[in-house]
Amino acid sequence: xxxxxxxxxxxxxxxxxxxxxxxxxxxxxxxxxxxxxxxxxxxxxxxxxxxxxxxxxxxxxxxxxxxxxxxxxxxxxxxxxxxxxxxxxxxxxxxxxxxxxxxxxxxxxxxxxxxxxxxxxxxxxxxxxxxxxxxxxxxxxxxxxxxxxxxxxxxxxxxxxxxxxxxxxxxxxxxxxxxxxxxxxxxxxxxxxxxxxxxxxxxxxxxxxxxxxxxxxxxxxxxxxxxxxxxxxxxxxxxxxxxxxxxxxxxxxxxxxxxxxxxxxxxxxxxxxxxxxxxxxxxxxxxxxxxxxxxxxxxxxxxxxxxxxxxxxxxxxxxxxxxxxxxxxxxxxxxxxxxxxxxxxxxxxxxxxxxxxxxxxxxxxxxxxxxxxxxxxxxxxxxxxxxxxxxxxxxxxxxxxxxxxxxxxxxxxxxxxxxxxxxxxxxxxxxxxxxxxxxxxxxxxxxxxxxxxxxxxxxxxxxxxxxxxxxxxxxxxxxxxxxxxxxxxxxxxxxxxxxxxxxxxxxxxxxxxxxxxxxxxxxxxxxxxxxxxxxxxxxxxxxxxxxxxxxxxxxxxxxxxxxxxxxxxxxxxxxxxxxxxxxxxxxxxxxxxxxxxxxxxxxxxxxxxxxxxxxxxxxxxxxxxxxxxxxxxxxxxxxxxxxxxxxxxxxxxxxxxxxxxxxxxxxxxxxxxxxxxxxxxxxxxxxxxxxxxxx
Ligand SMILES: Nc1nc2c(ncn2[C@@H]2O[C@H](COP(=O)(O)OP(=O)(O)OP(=O)(O)O)[C@@H](O)[C@H]2O)c(=O)[nH]1
Ligand SMILES: [Mg+2]
Numbered sequence: 001x002x003x004x005x006x007x008x009x010x011x012x013x014x015x016x017x018x019x020x021x022x023x024x025x026x027x028x029x030x031x032x033x034x035x036x037x038x039x040x041x042x043x044x045x046x047x048x049x050x051x052x053x054x055x056x057x058x059x060x061x062x063x064x065x066x067x068x069x070x071x072x073x074x075x076x077x078x079x080x081x082x083x084x085x086x087x088x089x090x091x092x093x094x095x096x097x098x099x100x101x102x103x104x105x106x107x108x109x110x111x112x113x114x115x116x117x118x119x120x121x122x123x124x125x126x127x128x129x130x131x132x133x134x135x136x137x138x139x140x141x142x143x144x145x146x147x148x149x150x151x152x153x154x155x156x157x158x159x160x161x162x163x164x165x166x167x168x169x170x171x172x173x174x175x176x177x178x179x180x181x182x183x184x185x186x187x188x189x190x191x192x193x194x195x196x197x198x199x200x201x202x203x204x205x206x207x208x209x210x211x212x213x214x215x216x217x218x219x220x221x222x223x224x225x226x227x228x229x230x231x232x233x234x235x236x237x238x239x240x241x242x243x244x245x246x247x248x249x250x251x252x253x254x255x256x257x258x259x260x261x262x263x264x265x266x267x268x269x270x271x272x273x274x275x276x277x278x279x280x281x282x283x284x285x286x287x288x289x290x291x292x293x294x295x296x297x298x299x300x301x302x303x304x305x306x307x308x309x310x311x312x313x314x315x316x317x318x319x320x321x322x323x324x325x326x327x328x329x330x331x332x333x334x335x336x337x338x339x340x341x342x343x344x345x346x347x348x349x350x351x352x353x354x355x356x357x358x359x360x361x362x363x364x365x366x367x368x369x370x371x372x373x374x375x376x377x378x379x380x381x382x383x384x385x386x387x388x389x390x391x392x393x394x395x396x397x398x399x400x401x402x403x404x405x406x407x408x409x410x411x412x413x414x415x416x417x418x419x420x421x422x423x424x425x426x427x428x429x430x431x432x433x434x435x436x437x438x439x440x441x442x443x444x445x446x447x448x449x450x451x452x453x454x455x456x457x458x459x460x461x462x463x464x465x466x467x468x469x470x471x472x473x474x475x476x477x478x479x480x481x482x483x484x485x486x487x488x489x490x491x492x493x494x495x496x497x498x499x500x501x502x503x504x505x506x507x508x509x510x511x512x513x514x515x516x517x518x519x520x521x522x523x524x525x526x527x528x529x530x531x532x533x534x535x536x537x538x539x540x541x542x543x544x545x546x547x548x549x550x551x552x553x554x555x556x557x558x559x560x561x562x563x564x565x566x567x568x569x570x571x572x573x574x575x576x577x578x579x580x581x582x583x584x585x586x587x588x589x590x591x592x593x594x595x596x597x598x599x600x601x602x603x604x605x606x607x608x609x610x611x612x613x614x615x616x617x618x619x620x621x622x623x624x625x626x627x628x629x630x631x632x633x634x635x636x637x638x639x640x641x642x643x644x645x646x647x648x649x650x651x652x653x654x655x656x657x658x659x660x661x662x663x664x665x666x667x668x669x670x671x672x673x674x675x676x677x678x679x680x681x682x683x684x685x686x687x688x689x690x691x692x693x694x695x
Contacts, residue, residue, distance in 0.1 A: 008063055014078035018286045025279040032086035036274045037267050037361050039089040043118035046128025048097030053077055056094055058242045064094045088250045116151040117289045124174035131179040134191050146202050152220055153209055154294040175223045176258055182227035192225055222261040274361040277308045305362040309370035312358045321351055325381055336392045341441050344382045348443050382444040389439050390451045397432045401459050405466050414474050418530035425463045471529055479546045482517045491554045498572035501606055503614040514618040555644050563653050566607045570661055574599035584671035596665045607654050610644050
């Protein structure tokens with residue numbers, strides 16, 4: 001007749017301790033997972049030794065302790081017991097009888113506790129009454145009903161819904177009054193009326209909280225009746241009534257089902273909590289009952305849901321998440337982890353999927369809060385991973401950038417520098433960006449773009465700086481190798497030549513050199529460094545600047561010996577002719593004055609020429625031509641030359657030169673005069689000699 005029954009189990013001990021074994025509910029849910037959202041709890045209360053356990057055993061085939069007649073009238077069921085009929089979706093609770101003689105002072109409190117507990121837990125509470133007690137209601141029977149009504153107020157905080165909605169109100173409890181030892185001499189209708197009148201009376205008399213004052217008892221309870229024949233005297237009838245009772249308790253589709261009033265309830269309304277959380281729910285309610293606090297079933301549901309969600313979440317973290325995190329952590333300890341994104345995403349999705357599946361039975365608002373917490377935990381951990389990963393990417397690419405720069409610097413020439421430089425830059429940026437993209441985990445909400453941008457900037461700036469530096473150093477090297485040595489030597493030799501005006505000769509040599517080398521320089525700039533004509537011209541100007549700096553430096557080096565240098569020019573031009581020293585004695589005063597004039601003017605011009613740099617621009621496109629048809633001087637444009645010697649320095653030098661020149665002139669004239677006098681003397685002596693001959 002009955003489905004398999006799990007062993008009876010004690011829920012609350014005789015002393016009032018919650019003792020349901022931890023794995024009891026787990027074991028049932030493991031074997032009968034369908035029970036989770038489809039079960040009902042039935043409890044039985046009534047006076048001691050009123051055949052409660054006997055009835056449960058007869059209806060459900062359970063094995064609750066029953067009194068042995070030979071032991072006399074003594075209490076049998078201690079505390080609260082339970083048994084599950086998994087295939088029928090029933091959880092039966094057998095409760096210690098009320099009015100027990102064994103419990104003296106503590107008795108009333110214990111009775112109230114077990115009654116409140118049974119009422120809180122049950123969908124249907126069976127109230128076991130002796131038929132012959134009805135009408136001459138003994139104190140204990142009345143007291144029991146009164147207790148049930150009173151304690152019911154402690155189950156809820158909120159008002160039940162209004163009259164119309166009461167049928168679907170899950171807060172409504174089923175009360176099944178079973179009349180024992182009922183026989184045909186009794187009149188059920190009269191008995192029912194008697195009981196209902198008594199109930200009405202009790203309801204009126206009990207003290208109701210303000211908010212419930214206007215409500216009737218059937219807004220809280222669905223009261224039904226059932227009769228049972230005498231167990232000993234009418235056993236066949238008793239047994240068939242038990243079978244009927246079983247059907248009405250198990251088959252909700254029967255019109256006579258005791259759970260008919262629940263047929264419109266939603267699944268969530270039907271069960272207080274999923275069966276898997278029943279142990280925690282029972283424990284919690286018992287704890288609340290014993291601490292004399294109001295129960296408030298709706299918040300108990302939330303507490304249990306919250307607890308279960310936490311438990312599910314913790315178990316997931318422990319069994320699924322942590323090992324995976326540890327695995328990823330290990331990988332990150334070694335290096336950048338390429339699989340970080342897919343691994344983390346898979347972990348995140350799978351964990352939440354499992355969480356959702358396991359919590360689908362619970363109140364979703366509570367579930368959602370817990371889900372968010374779990375999401376947050378996962379996000380936190382993954383963010384930490386991302387921090388490490390991005391740090392490693394940064395280190396890697398900083399290193400790679402430095403290595404690339406080293407490689408570019410070490411290139412043997414600059415013939416295709418730009419090509420190699422830009423390939424390196426593009427490749428570095430692309431690989432770097434890809435590394436970050438591979439670590440872009442959406443759910444972690446980690447601003448990876450910020451890091452990628454930072455690194456992008458670093459790489460770009462480093463390579464751009466390298467480019468600028470290389471360009472500059474190429475110019476420097478080019479100047480040093482191709483121009484400096486030659487020009488230095490040239491300047492030195494020009495200063496040793498008194499026959500020339502410095503700039504005229506310098507520019508000739510400079511132009512020749514420029515013509516020889518500039519093509520190579522320009523080609524490297526435009527092909528090797530990919531400069532535009534304009535950029536290249538700018539760079540060429542840079543080269544010209546180097547030339548002017550070198551010339552300036554070399555001229556200024558000679559500042560202290562400048563007067564001597566100019567004097568050298570004067571002396572050479574005055575005193576020498578075709579590499580031979582002039583013989584003043586052979587020169588007329590007029591000649592001397594002429595030589596003097598030419599040499600002085602030349603040396604003064606030489607002195608004047610050093611007041612400014614007069615390096616001509618070898619690239620001057622439009623050299624001006626003056627009226628005489630001679631090309632004008634076109635100084636290298638766009639460069640600010642320092643003055644070599646100031647006007648006054650030059651003037652001073654010229655004055656010194658003039659003074660010295662005059663003294664030279666004097667000497668020359670004197671030598672010439674002496675020669676004339678000597679000549680005269682010689683002539684005189686010759687005349688004298690001749691005269692002597694004539695004598
Ligand atoms: N008159 C009568 N006696 C019954 C009936 N059912 C059981 N008994 C007897 O009543 C006695 C008590 O039975 P239990 O089933 O242990 O009663 P109980 O209400 O569970 O008792 P506690 O758990 O101690 O409160 C036993 O001796 C049964 O034989 C019944 O229908 N009519
Ligand atoms: Mg019993």
